Amino acid sequence: MQTFNTNEMTQQFDNMFVAPMRAYMTLSIDYxxxxLNAQLDANKSYVxxxxAQMRELMSVKDATGLRSYMEDQQKVAKEFAERxxxxxxxxxxxQQDFLQKGQKLTEDNVKQAQTAASKMSKTA
Known part of the structure; x- marks a missing residue:
């Protein structure tokens, strides 16, 4: 029977559990x-x-200005829909990027676990 030293056990534990967890948490935090930044940018743009539309409406003084404002609303609506x-x-x-990177992390971790298990069974 082979004995493991503390450093080897710590390294194996880190490789099998801590490093994959850290990699997934890093991916999750980045995502x-x-x-959040995408949502903040979108919300700022919408606000x-x-x-701007309220200010433009407040500047309407007569029927011509109202007609011009109403005609511009089609353009604003189109731009808003595109945004x-x-x-x-x-x-x-x-979301797709996160899923792909998450799958890659999982695949890499499974391969690493299989390799470690194979090494352990050969040394046992």
Whole structure:
């Protein structure tokens, strides 16, 4: 029977459990930060658009100004819809990236565990 020293056991524990957990937590934190920043950017854009539209409406003084404001609303609505679509696409891309990287981490960890188990069974 082979004996393991404390350093080998600590290294194996780190390789099998701590390092994969740390890698997944790093991925999760990075994803959360990117998602939060995307949401903050989108919200700021939506608020800025709404405030700009309120200010424009407040500047209407007559029927001609109201007609011009109403005609501009189609353009604003189109731009807003494009922004929302772009924001949704960004979120989907972030989610797909997170899933792909998470799958890769899992695959790498399974391979590493299989290699370690194989080494352990050969030395036993």
């Amino acid at each position: 959360s930060e990117k998602m 800025d658009t709404g405030i 929302v679509k772009g924001d949704a696409d960004k979120v989907v891309a972030l």
